[in-house]
Amino acid sequence: MHTVSISHVAQHVGEEVKIKGWVYNKRSSGSLFFLIIRDGTGFIQAIVAKDEVSDKDFQGCDGLTQESSLVVCGVIKADKRAPGGYELLVTRIRPLQIAEEYPVSLKKHGVDFLMDQRHLWLRTPRQAAILRIRHEIISGIRDFFDNRGFILIDAPILTPSSCEGTTTLFSTDYFDSTAYLSQSGQLYMEAAAMALGKVYCFGPTFRAEKSKTRRHLTEFWMVEPEMAWVDLDGNMELQEELVSHTVQRVLEERKKDLETIQRDIGRLKDIKPPFPRISYDEAVECLNKNGVQFEWGNDFGGGDETVLAEQFELPVFVHRYPSNIKAFYMKPDPVRPEICLSADLLAPEGYGEIIGGGQRIDDLETIMRRIKEHSLPEEAYTWYTDLRRYGSVPHSGFGLGIERAVAWICGLDHIRETIPFPRLMNRIYP
């Protein structure tokens, strides 16, 4: 007898098959047991009728608890009234392990409790659907770059220097010296872009964020393309194509999961290039026009980003920020050096910044000056400044935060549900 996954039962109507899974829910009425079984790919109702199975099998159903593991054999029947459209008429049932009383019962629980039970919480339909969508987002992003000739380059995790400011560095002993967990693979991608043209890294990044917000993790995943011979405009073009491609891919491939989490997909359907672009100057003006007192030179907070994004249906680029509030490597605007050729992409619906990027400084003198101004240790950056000594070219890149993208595409209130095992300022368990 074939073992089939629940997601494939439609192809086996009328056949006797085997399903290996867990009990999600159970009810009984006299001579019948109704089991909702899940196997990771979906849910199906299994009907155990007293007359159709052995006495031992029927009695065994009495002891089945939530999340008990089992193997069931039965005939697949199409039934429009059944959740999912199919049922299993059970012929044999073999419990593997009777689960202890399950902490994550089907009633509502508080979020702290669920976070402590994250290893079990993952089994619920909503969390499993989010993880499948996360998978689709990641595979969509990788296909996007692979199909455009980008080479995947893995950046190191243990690094001698900072990329995004020294205040959020995690440090660790490295034999007789100190190493930092990578905040971004960017600096290494710049080296790789000079070797291979168009490259990207995709990996975990770490920031000791001391703020408890719904947008910040201390460990998050980032995809970071870097391109030689590309300027700020070319960089933004690639971003709008990437984001549109990824959203459309999820809408095509994960309709059912989006339904499970009750995502209103109305606005996602329209995510197509080109995206609006406004300068930082225009953004400041826009905030002040909308009743937010905002001074030129400050960085936007979450609330400011929401107000800006609300003015548009699509994600919006904010470009040319003041150099002072951006990282040391941002290329100054040749016409107005107090601003730089950076661009952030703000997602709609209050999700804030999902991408940060820009054109990089490509001349030796400027990069040396910026390293000094930021009080960074010059020795640790010798290799990086070498890139401006040997055949420097204009180049650009960006970083897309995977969890921010998942939060937006899934419409989640908090970033903690976007990653299997979130790491937050006050949480490193489980």
Ligand code: NSS
């Ligand atoms: O700091 S960024 O804006 N930019 C960089 O790290 C560049 N070095 C990327 C590059 O050009 N290669 O972070 C990029 C994105 C940001 O837009 C968020 O989507 C995400 O990374 N991000 C985070 N996600 C979750 N939690 C935290 N703490 C976080 N910080 C940034």
